[in-house]
Structures are given as structure tokens and as C-alpha cells.
Amino acid sequence: MEQNKIVGLNKETHAKTKISNVRAFNHIRNEHMLPVVVHEFVVAGAEFPIVFVKDPASERMQPVALLGLAAGQNLMLKEEKWDALYVPRVIRNYPLILVQEAPESDRLMVAIDEASERVNETEGFPLFNDDSSESEFLNVRKQQMVEFVDFSQITQNFTEKLKSLGLITEQVLTLTINDEKRNINGIHMVDDKKLNELSDEAFLELRKLGYIPAIYAHLMSLQHTQKLVQRLAELEAKTKAS
DSSP, X not given: OOOOOEEEOOTTTTTTOEEOOTTTTGGGTTOSEEEOOGGGHHHHTTTSOEEEEXXXXXXXXXXXXXXXXXXXXXXXXXXXXXXXXOOOGGGSSTXXXXXXXXXXXXXXXXXXXXXXXXXXXXXSEESBOTTSOBOHHHHHHHHHHHHHHHHHHHHHHHHHHHHHTTXXXXXXXXXXXXXXXXXXXXXXXXXXXXXXXXXXXXXXXXXXXXXXXXXXXXXXXXXXXXXXXXXXXXXXXXXXXX
């Protein structure tokens, strides 16, 4: 597997650098979940199951879109193409990424993964114009990356609030794939029974914070687990037949 080569973006070093659209999602071919922000719940939840996973180091809850049902399994890529209408924000700007300027620093800088097959000097979108100014392509992506950082903080506040109300609970997903029962562990969801039992005051607070649509989008998104089951069943049947 190729190693990343993350370097800070530099207008001299990367004066001629371009980003091609070739195999734009190859870097997530082995990812079975992607972080999503609360602002995406309605649109992402229309296609993917959105669940919460716990970061073992910090105990923080992170909402993710499920792309597969096992580690290393991405069922949303078909022949190296993204097979869904919605592209989660977290993968839109690669091979450009935001990194800390230095360890322990709060300041972020734009970097590029030079190991990506999409980074070249012959085809694609230029990062800099001939006069060394930043291209529109780069400007738009920088804006999107900064926005994602802000949205991630808002999402953290959202998950902390749900956690403090005891609404997020761990559940085992039991799925039937090709007549075989399989359990998916480590998944957390909003407990709709506990949600319905909230006091009027607590529910009103969630409504005032604007969290209610996201909560229901998450709960409704869980039906798309069946879509993943179907894709996996088709894939396994195809593999067996070949």
C-alpha cells in the first residue's frame, strides 16, 4: 500500500502542480466509514446509514457515514467510481488537506499528499496561476476545508449534548446476508425511546439548538443499512460465481 507524503503547500515548489480527477476516490477504497458533520445529516442520511462511533483514546463520539459492513470494505465504490449521489465533505478536497503548522499548534496550514496519483504537472486543475497567485480551484478548496473544521466543532457540541442527555447508546446491528446472520459491533445510535421520554424542557432545548432535524435524519438513515446488506450480498454472490 502506498505511503502518504504530506508536505506544506508552497507557491514556488508547487507552481506547476495540478490535481487530476483520475480515480478521485481511490484513497478511500479500504474505508468502511467516513466522518460526517451535523450539517450533512439530512443529505448524507438520504443515502447512507449515519451512526456514532467512540474514539477509544478520547471517549468522544464521532458521527460517521457507513460505506461498508466490515473494516476495509467500501461498498460505495464500483469499478473505482463513487456509486452514490452525495459525496461527503471530508473526501471532497483530497489530496489537499489541513494540517497543524507544528505539534501542539492551533494554527492550521494547507498541505498536499504528493504521493497521490492525482498530483502531477501535466493534467487537471492548477493550484497556482502563472502570476503565482492561488487558483480559483485552490481558493474554493481552502474555503471548504476551513468550513469543515468549523462544522466539526459544531458537530462535537451536538454529540456532547446528546451524550449528556443519555441519548446515545451502543447497539449491536444484527444483519442477514445471504441467509447468514452477522453482527456489527461498536455502533452507537440515538435511542428513540429515550428521546421520546425526554422532559418537555430538554426536548425544547434541543429544538432551540436546531438539533431535532439532525436527530431524525440520523434515525431515518438507519434504513439504508439494508442497502449495504444488498450490495454485500450481490458482491459475495458474484465472487462465489466467478
